Amino acid sequence: MDTSLIPARVCFASRGHARVLIGGREWDALLTGHLEFLAAGPAGLPVTGDHVMVRPIDAATVIIEQLSPRRTALSRRAAGTRQEEQVLAANVDLAFLVTGLDGDFNTRRMERYLALAHEGGVEPVLILNKADACPVLAERLAEARSVAAGAPVLPVSALTGAGCEALEALLAPGVTAVLLGSSGAGKSTLLNRLIGDEAHATGPVRLSDSRGRHTTSHRELIPLANGAFLIDSPGLREVQLWVGRAALSAVFDEIAAWASECRFADCSHTCEPGCAVREHASPERLASFHKLTREAARHEETRSEKARWRAIHKAQKQIYKWRGH
Ligand SMILES: Nc1nc2c(ncn2[C@@H]2O[C@H](COP(=O)(O)OP(=O)(O)OP(=O)(O)O)[C@@H](O)[C@H]2O)c(=O)[nH]1
Ligand SMILES: [Mg+2]
Ligand SMILES: [Zn+2]
Numbered sequence: 001m002d003t004s005l006i007p008a009r010v011c012f013a014s015r016g017h018a019r020v021l022i023g024g025r026e027w028d029a030l031l032t033g034h035l036e037f038l039a040a041g042p043a044g045l046p047v048t049g050d051h052v053m054v055r056p057i058d059a060a061t062v063i064i065e066q067l068s069p070r071r072t073a074l075s076r077r078a079a080g081t082r083q084e085e086q087v088l089a090a091n092v093d094l095a096f097l098v099t100g101l102d103g104d105f106n107t108r109r110m111e112r113y114l115a116l117a118h119e120g121g122v123e124p125v126l127i128l129n130k131a132d133a134c135p136v137l138a139e140r141l142a143e144a145r146s147v148a149a150g151a152p153v154l155p156v157s158a159l160t161g162a163g164c165e166a167l168e169a170l171l172a173p174g175v176t177a178v179l180l181g182s183s184g185a186g187k188s189t190l191l192n193r194l195i196g197d198e199a200h201a202t203g204p205v206r207l208s209d210s211r212g213r214h215t216t217s218h219r220e221l222i223p224l225a226n227g228a229f230l231i232d233s234p235g236l237r238e239v240q241l242w243v244g245r246a247a248l249s250a251v252f253d254e255i256a257a258w259a260s261e262c263r264f265a266d267c268s269h270t271c272e273p274g275c276a277v278r279e280h281a282s283p284e285r286l287a288s289f290h291k292l293t294r295e296a297a298r299h300e301e302t303r304s305e306k307a308r309w310r311a312i313h314k315a316q317k318q319i320y321k322w323r324g325h
Pocket of ligand 1: 001053066131132133156157158159160181182183184185186187188190191204205209212213214216217233235236
């Protein structure tokens with residue numbers, strides 16, 4: 001083991017440039033070519049939240065030499081048509097899934113976020129923000145609870161601070177939480193409320209459709225005074241799944257439970273007689289389950305295809321190494 005290396009945590013990462021925290025101090029960080037060479041695609045490069053081993057090269061700069069295995073990771077399929085994983089944040093304990101209680105409110109989108117959290121081994125918390133401006137709060141709460149699959153549903157107002165003590169209680173020392181949600185949902189306002197200052201820019205939403213203006217432009221890990229960490233992130237335009245079908249059983253837990261009562265063990269819950277799922281599940285939930293299952297099945301195919309290519313590339317790299325390239 002190289003004893004000159006120091007453990008650090010990535011607090012910001014973009015192409016070729018990163019910043020890391022060592023103790024309470026922030027350093028600029030460069031990547032070694034070796035690390036880039038070893039990475040199997042962008043998902044193998046450091047992202048916000050990663051633990052790394054670094055070597056200081058001057059008073060303000062370190063080189064990232066090693067990437068530690070991720071305890072948890074929140075990933076989606078990269079935007080656009082590429083079949084590629086985008087790791088949104090690593091080594092997080094809690095996913096604060098923020099929805100605005102305005103035009104942003106959408107239970108189908110919540111299911112997608114929940115699936116990402118379950119797949120990544122991250123505990124989801126559904127946060128319903130802007131409770132101060134919602135005349136139908138009880139109704140919205142019930143709707144969110146009906147898709148939460150047991151995850152906590154917390155109504156808050158980042159603006160007035162109402163309900164925020166429940167979030168503070170979750171942020172115990174050492175815990176890392178990431179704020180995820182659409183642009184304009186109020187993630188940065190919530191972050192400012194939780195860190196107790198106005199350091200992070202927030203922006204207004206269009207009244208016509210409650211959409212935000214993508215005020216936050218990068219993911220950033222912020223240490224809180226009590227030793228917890230909070231990651232703010234830019235609003236996601238689309239939440240494409242990067243999950244297998246197993247994660248969906250956790251999200252659609254009532255469907256998974258009824259499935260055991262279907263007449264056929266391999267019931268697809270589409271046309272079979274004696275289907276307990278079709279009998280009991282709400283039609284919207286079932287339609288959503290089928291849609292996400294198709295996406296997850298496509299993902300499983302890509303994943304096994306990619307794994308095959310990764311194995312081939314790895315073998316090739318090994319050969320180059322032997323030849324001294
Ligand atoms: N009424 C009300 N408005 C809020 C609340 N929280 C945030 N807002 C407003 O919603 C708008 C968007 O807030 P931001 O915190 O910038 O949203 P964001 O999720 O960080 O957006 P991006 O950085 O673009 O992803 C701002 O005008 C906030 O003042 C709230 O609890 N109640
Ligand atoms: Mg923001
Ligand atoms: Zn069935």
